[in-house]
Amino acid sequence: MALSSDEGSRFADLLKGHEEAVGAAWTEQIAATLRGRLSHAELQRQTTELQKGFQSALAGGAQDIGDDAAAELRAQLSDLSSARARQGFTANETAISVFALKDAVLKVLDNGDPNVLRDYVAFSAFIDRAGLFTFDSYVRAREELIADQAEQLLELSTPVVKLWDGVVAVPLVGTLDSARAQVVMERLLQTLVDTGSPYAIIDITGVPAVDTQVAQHILKTVVAARLMGADCIISGIRPQIAQTIVALGIEFGDIATKSSLADALRHVIRLTGTKRQER
Structure with a gap:
């Protein structure tokens, strides 16, 4: 009903x-539902602005929340929806x-006038559509917030650490899916360019399980690093992971693999020491 x-x-x-x-009654109603999580002054400011917004839309001839006048x-x-989503x-x-x-x-209507009550029914429907619009806006804002937080967590969970000149490490923790594997590859390649490092250690000690998909992600990262002129060493090959890799028939080829990060570091030290001696 418009x-x-x-x-x-x-x-x-x-x-x-x-x-x-x-405004006072509206602020009081909202305060009762939010249980003190917003100050009275902030609630009053919000209701005053919204009240003026409704007044302007209705005075401008808005018959529905989707009209230009609204x-x-x-x-x-x-x-309001975005602010409330960020505030939890x-x-x-x-x-x-x-x-x-x-x-x-x-509370301010003359309930004895039937014409006023009919108007109120129509006005109530307008508010209902405004409330649904607010709900939808909140959901979109919340989804965007969650997506941004997930992206930030993804970046934080895939650090590339420079150990010393010529050697960087990527300690992986948790599940390695396609999205995260792409971030790992991009960050590793960018760090290799920035530091000019010829060696990279990919440590999978914190990866709970390695299946065919995870192995493919790791292999693609190694190949991409090689195209940049860097050799990769994979560390953290525990007995359970080694058995799984053999059972799945996954081949790492000539890629150096070590059981621990310490072994990988010793391996890189030998390689860098040998190269210095050759020079």
Whole structure:
């Protein structure tokens, strides 16, 4: 049920004429659901801005939340959703903050007038659609936030460490899926370019299991590093992983493999020492 222009205009006048009463009641309703997690001053600021947004949209002839006249109101609701998502509030708590406007308005209405009650039904439907828009906006904002956090965690979980001149190491911890393998490869190759290192140690001690997919990711990384002129040593080949690799028929070819990071370091020291002697 969409608001008519007359209904919207009447409610815009009502919001303007009872601005303080509606704002106070609305703030009180929201505060009861958020249980003190936002200050009263911040809630009052939010409700005042939103109240003006609803008033402007209705006075401008908005009959639905998707109308052009409600563009500014939609922007305000989106900003509210993004802020609440970052602050850790739930989607329900965020949407209820909008739905609470209905109760706040009901307190200032003349309930004995049937025409006013009919207008209120239409206005209530407008608020419902605004609340659903807020819910959807929250979900999108939350998904973007989670995706950003996942990307940051992915980068933090794949460090490339320069051990000394000419040697870098990639300590892998956890599952190595396609997305993470791509990040490992990109960070390793970039570090090889930045440092000019001829050796890289890929340590899989913290990888719980190695299957065909994980082995393929590691092999691709080694091949890419070789194309950059760097040799890779794979360390952390525990007995269980060695048995799994043999059972799966995975071939590492001429790639150097060691049981521990310490063995890999000793191997690299011998290689770098030999090269220095040859020079």
